[in-house]
Amino acid sequence: FLHNLGVPAKWQLVDVYGLDADILAVVPRPVLAVLLLFPWSVKFTDFNATKEDGTEKDQTVSDKVYFLKQVISNACGTIALIHSVANNTDKIQLGDGHLKQFIDDTIQMNPEERGRIPLAPDENEPVFFHFVAFVEKEGSLYELDGRKSSPINHGSTSPDTLLEDAAEVCKKYIEHDPENLRFTVVALTAAVN
Template identity: 45%
Template sequence: MSLLLPLESNPDVMNKFMYLLGVPEKWNVVDVYGIDGDALEWVPKPVLALILLFPYNTKYFEFAKQEAEEIKEKGQIIVPDLFYMKQYVSNACGTIALIHSVANNAERVQLQDGDFKKLLENSKNLTPEERGEMLSTAGVNSDAYKVIKAHQELAKEGQTEADPNEKVVHHFVAFVQKGGYLYELDGRKDFPINHGPSSEETFLTDAAKVCKKFMERDSEDVNFTIMAITAKES
């Protein structure tokens, strides 16, 4: 399976997908309307992950290449239990971002039994490349195929008409806190990006600062969207 309909940056669609993955409904996806201190105060707590949709263009590719070279030279800390998977399926970045967000918070969300929980268990000892191949070569009866099928069904529910052959100009990436560090998880990159120390209490502010850097690097473009996976307000 090499080509999917792209997922829309829409909390309603993301919530449906997240619940299909087995996340209890006490958690939900919400829009983040600003990245300064006051705006972040309105985001329900705790926050498990941020998902950023940003312009996927030459300016970004140049920065990402330079960033990767610096990390390869200097090295970085990757905690052993960080779940990371490569993206080999076109237009699957929204699904990969959601998988990264949920998989790295499976214990906190108390993930329910089902296809996605089985997928995580079966891929626990696999490499990021092997995990990515699970989705790209998923057989009809596999747990991975059921996740991809859910993606396809929900991609059709967006408010904009989706075309799998249309050139992708935006990309989803997830931010999570794991083992005391803030990680950027992008299946199109060679490896996760460690953005430094973080904690459950400071995660939202720490991740927002990194999102702000994305925006500053491409300040002429206003097409950025941030969503957060948070505790549902009672």
């Protein structure tokens, strides 16, 4: 799927089977982005509201971060993938296709304008899960959640520690619903031959 969008075969999405250091060590490097899929519930609505009230207001966000506001329902997976690729176009040379065209067409727009470009999901489907993406930009770890008004800066990271630093944030999500086993983490990494 990723390659059909114009992402070269030298990049892939891989499952991250756990968030402990020994399991993270087997994930191919470099890691360009981490995507977290989590079950949507009241617990996460409250958790995200707390982050919205505090973190976002007093943070610095690089103008180099490509952020797309989600204005339609059921588009979070697509938006997380766009966030992952669009924030790494210095490393991923996209081939011609819909994704490259979308990014090129929206790069000068603000997040709300980008969000109004149709992505064609079925808005009437119920939402049970939500995707967010984590990327490194200019030495900071950003959480990109299209439902938020802006990216969330989680502090320092590097291309070498992105996976481990994003895993720590993912653990905080899991701590809010530890009985739930329906979390998935994938990483955009170099392809393994």
